[in-house]
Amino acid sequence: MIIDKLYEEVLGNGPVCVGLDTRFEYLPEYLINSTKTLEEKIFEFNRKIIDATYDLVACYKVQIACYEAFGIEGLKAYSRTLKYIREKGKVVIADIKRGDILSTAEMYAKAHFEGDFEADFITVNPYMGLDAISPYFKYLNTGEKGIFVLIRTSNKSSKDFQELKVDNKPLYLKIAENVQKWGESFIGKSGFSLIGGVVGLTFPKEFLEIKNMCGNMFFLIPGYGAQGGTGEDLKEIFKEKMCGVVNSSRGIIKAHKGIDEGLKFNELARKQVIKMKEDILRWQE
Numbered sequence: 001m002i003i004d005k006l007y008e009e010v011l012g013n014g015p016v017c018v019g020l021d022t023r024f025e026y027l028p029e030y031l032i033n034s035t036k037t038l039e040e041k042i043f044e045f046n047r048k049i050i051d052a053t054y055d056l057v058a059c060y061k062v063q064i065a066c067y068e069a070f071g072i073e074g075l076k077a078y079s080r081t082l083k084y085i086r087e088k089g090k091v092v093i094a095d096i097k098r099g100d101i102l103s104t105a106e107m108y109a110k111a112h113f114e115g116d117f118e119a120d121f122i123t124v125n126p127y128m129g130l131d132a133i134s135p136y137f138k139y140l141n142t143g144e145k146g147i148f149v150l151i152r153t154s155n156k157s158s159k160d161f162q163e164l165k166v167d168n169k170p171l172y173l174k175i176a177e178n179v180q181k182w183g184e185s186f187i188g189k190s191g192f193s194l195i196g197g198v199v200g201l202t203f204p205k206e207f208l209e210i211k212n213m214c215g216n217m218f219f220l221i222p223g224y225g226a227q228g229g230t231g232e233d234l235k236e237i238f239k240e241k242m243c244g245v246v247n248s249s250r251g252i253i254k255a256h257k258g259i260d261e262g263l264k265f266n267e268l269a270r271k272q273v274i275k276m277k278e279d280i281l282r283w284q285e
């Protein structure tokens with residue numbers, strides 16, 4: 001199952017997930033000024049980051065908003081980036097945060113688990129309930145695809161709704177309970193489910209609470225670096241096993257901006273990945 005492959009990557013290469021939230025202003029001057037098409041510029045930037053990091057990381061997360069913002073050329077670069085990551089034998093998470101009624105979710109599932117935008121995992125929003133999630137199960141049944149469901153997001157305003165009390169529990173715990181239950185039908189040999197949870201590293205105490213409730217859950221963990229999360233924040237969460245992948249986007253792919261170390265952007269990205277990995281793994285010893 002794809003979740004077992006992802007967990008093996010974590011065991012072999014560590015838990016770093018490189019976030020390819022590529023923006024035009026992150027491109028190095030030589031690419032910005034080149035005569036290549038926009039699609040080629042964006043893709044070349046991503047390809048060079050992937051080539052410089054794939055031996056050190058568990059997976060990549062590609063944030064579709066960054067490519068949609070460039071229009072058709074951006075989406076072509078998005079498609080090529082997903083294909084390139086999968087050709088390299090690495091796992092790719094498409095950060096699309098979808099959530100809609102059953103008939104529409106069927107189309108989202110087809111759009112992102114097949115064809116030009118095929119990814120290994122996608123992110124989904126649980127606000128509309130089980131029938132908005134169930135259309136993805138057809139693909140999960142193959143064992144080749146998985147989803148990460150938003151549970152406790154990393155942003156400040158996540159408290160607005162996620163902390164509201166339902167049956168005396170914060171809503172995020174209710175969601176976690178449900179996600180854990182849905183996931184019980186999709187557990188791989190690693191003990192983790194193809195239905196994972198998204199929990200931000202910016203709330204480490206709440207994270208522990210969720211983790212302790214959801215034994216089969218594998219996590220996509222955003223919030224490291226640019227949003228303030230650290231390796232120390234993962235100490236307790238990863239105590240028994242590394243139960244997730246830790247995403248950093250800006251902290252890795254724009255490390256070259258404003259710094260003159262004589263290194264190229266892809267070399268700096270590699271350096272940031274090494275630093276991040278050490279910062280996480282030193283708390284696990």
Ligand SMILES: O=C(O)c1cc(=O)[nH]c(=O)n1[C@@H]1O[C@H](COP(=O)(O)O)[C@@H](O)[C@H]1O
Nearest residue numbers: 063123153154198200222226227248249250
């Ligand atoms: O689903 C996500 O990946 C996500 C969930 C969340 O709670 N917080 C969050 O920041 N993200 C995404 O994780 C990435 C974080 O980027 P950086 O803050 O630059 O590392 C962005 O692509 C966000 O859209």
